[in-house]
Amino acid sequence: MSDDWRQHPDCPASGQRLCRLADVPDGGGHVLAFGDGDKPLRIIVLRSGDCIRAWHNRCPHFGMPLALKDEWLIVQPHESFKCNVHYARFRWQDGVCDDGECVGEALVAIPVTLQGDEILMGDTCAGDQLTG
């Protein structure tokens, strides 16, 4: 897994606010983009209750975003989510593809932390990157 997202010029700093907890539906996701132009840093935030996971929104097989808008996210709540172009399916828990074009490969985890009702950029992904 690559940490090249950290080199993105618009990568939020550790502790920077990403969104509100309320922006992410329980059992659903929220897509974020940092930076203008063709190649912003894209992040998917998923929520199970107060447990937040975030992934670099870039499919390992072809490098495309899994979804560009919240309404285009394909989720099986708390279980999996899919690329909305070629339908590779990724496990909610660890971002590993278990069906589709890149079985066994994983999305790159983005560290996040929950502070009150704010989701912030974290320092490192701890354990399975659960925040709560």
Ligand code: FES
């Ligand atoms: S870009 Fe990989 S499944 Fe769509």
